[in-house]
Amino acid sequence: MKRRNPRNHPAAPKGYLLWVFLLPSIILLLFFAIPLVALIFRSFTPDFFENALSPQAFQALTLSLVTSSITTMVTFVFGTPLAYLLARWKFKHKAWVELFLDLPVVLPPSVAGLALLVAFGRRGLFGAFLGDLGINLPFTTAAVIFAQIFVAGPLYVRSARIGFEHVDKQLEEAAHVEGANHLQLFYEIMIPLSMRALASGAILTWTRALGEFGATILFAGNLEGVTRTMPIAIYIGFERNLGVALALSVVLIGVSVILLMITKKLETADPD
Amino acid sequence: MFLANSTSRKLLLTLVFTSLFTACNSPATYPTKTPEPVTLTVFAAASLTDAFTEIGAAFEAANPGVTVTFNFAGSQGLRTQIEEGAPVDVFASANTKEMDALVAGTFIAQDAPRLFLTNKLVVILPADNPAEIASLEDLEKPGIKLVFAAEEVPAGNYSRQALELMNAAYGADFKDKVLANIVSNEDNVKQVVAKVQLGEADAGIVYNSDAVAAPDLQTIEIPIESNVIATYPIAPLIESANAEISESFIAYVLSDEGQAILAKWGFGSKP
Incomplete structure (x- = not known):
């Protein structure tokens, strides 16, 4: 895959042809935009700041940020070597x-949560063994991180792998001739040259982990300060107080927008 | 593109609604005794899942051409969905609070709600009872894992009320000690059953009907003086497109046949 030169694109379509593309695009974009606009619009109530800045909201946001950051770091440490293997080894x-x-x-998160429960739960395939060691995963903050890694981790591996595949093989060969060993090659050539792909993959994983709900509520449950992340607080808020759910949703949208903007910046930054 | 005309927004909205609620309200201008198929949409509390599924099948058999579709979830969530415009014919709540709110919001007529069953609380344990819980008092043993319904859900609210009542028997700090053992507050009562069935929790408090629906679990009865009995109201929505069928569905739930099905699933008869 070569990077395409934007100047070689065919001219934009004109006349009725333009509308063939424009109309469906606008409809689909509106479809995505309307619910988000409605959510923000509805959340603007006098209680907005009280809801968004409540201790419960703060606790949930902190837990979400901490767990998703750990998820991203763990994925980076374990996923980078895996992505390299997949990119370079046959x-x-x-x-x-x-x-x-x-x-x-591609699996629904509920399937992921169930799978984690029967794998690492107290009666799970592997969980029984962990139990003998005195480790109980379900209903702990670690379970939240497990769920996030399971669901969001592959996004980083995929992005990192594509990044590694784009590194010119000749560079590697040259370094090899110069006497660099595999580890040096990895740290001094591959990682620096794929930094953008690694970073945007990490942010993808981070945002996905931040939004993780289905696997978390099944595997980790819901306990304030321990496993109640933002998405779960929003769901429970929906049951109790719509205003809280709306305010938390808007906060989560804000955080996600910032993270996505950083990704965009990384993706469009000048190559090299 | 077929959407590319002035009705596109309407079409899109229709598509969204039908897929979100899987409730295609056929335009039933003649509500009864017509060969035209009618779909009745019933929003019901999660604890009614088994009993109402059976009642729905029996009602369909007695009323050819009628299809009953259910949306089972926590009563609060259902109420919010109704307030946000979900097309619903009948609402059956696990508490009167959500029903009253919908009456106040003029979604349901003032005198429409009728109480159709009672449901008491029981403690459930996994079949092998790993924490060796033998009595209600054991719920305060430090280190056991309890899973309750969240306080926002009726079952969770009643469970906490029941603990409060148990303080009289087991000491003033009993409730706090038990609450300290909670490892998760589930968003609906069926999730409590699932977590105990999987053996992830040592015990939970659910409705008697939930315990009956899960015969593999052990149960501990809660004596009447510490029990909190839930009463469930049912009512048709004012905007129901199938008013007569809604009424006859509710009549069926209140009839001897309907009550017999409810009793089979562990519910107490209407108060």
Whole structure:
């Protein structure tokens, strides 16, 4: 895959052809925009700041930010070597490994939560063993992080892998000839040259982890200060007080917008 | 593109609504005794899942051409969905609070709600009872894992009221000690059952009907003086497109057949 030169694009369509593209685009964009605008509009009540700045909201936001940051760091540490393997090594059954990585992304989060519960729960396949060691995962903050890594981690691996694949093989060969070993190659050539892909992958994982709900509520439950993240606080708020749910939603949208803007900046920054 | 005309917004909205609520209200201008198929949409508290599914099937069998679709969830969530314009014919709540709110919002007529069942609380334990809980008093044992319904959900609210009542028998700090053992506040009572069934929780408090629907669980009865009995109201929505069918569905729920199905699933008869 080569980076396309924007100047080589065909001219924009004109006349009725323009509308063939424009109309469906506008309808779809409106479809995405209207609910978000409605949410923000409805949240503007006199209680907005009281709701958005309540101790409960602060606690949930803190928990969300802390867990999603840890998720991103863990994914970085374990996912970067995996992405490198997938980008550069050829091995048997590689397609199966890739399938396992793609599955958590396409599965409904409820399936992910159930899978985690039967794997790491007290009676789970692996959880019983953990229990013997005195480790109980469900209903803990660690369970929140597990759920986030399971659902959001693959996004980073995919992005990092594409980044590594874009690094010119000749550079690697040259470094090899110069006497660099694999580890030096990895740290001094591959990582710096794919930094943008790694960073945007990390932010994708971060935002997805921030929004994780389904797997978390099944595997980690809902306890204030321990497992009640923003999305769960919003869901519970929906049951009790719509104003709180709306205010928290707007706060979460704000945080997500900032993170996505950073990603955009990284993606459009001048190459090299 | 077929959406590219002036009605596109309407079409889009219709699409969104039908897919969100899976409730296609067919335009039933002749509500009864017509061959035209009618879909009745019933929003019901999560604890009614099994019983109402059976009642729905029995009602469909007795009324050819009528299809009953259910949306089972926490009563608060259902109320919010109704307030936000979900097309609903009948609402069955696990408490009177949400029903009163909808009456106040003129979604439901003042005198429409009728109480159709009672439901008491019980303590449930996993089949093998790993925490060796033998009595209500054991719920305060430090270190056991309790899963309750969230305080915002009727079942969770009643559970906390019941603990308050138990203070009289087990000491003034009993409730606080029990609450300290909670590891998760689930958003609906069925989730409490699931967590106990999976053995992730050592105990939970649910409605008797939930315990009956999960025969693999052990139960501990809560004596009447510390129990909180829930009463469930049911009512048609004012904007129901199928007013007569809504009424006959509610009549069926209150009838001997309907009450027998409810009793089978562990509910007490209407007060």
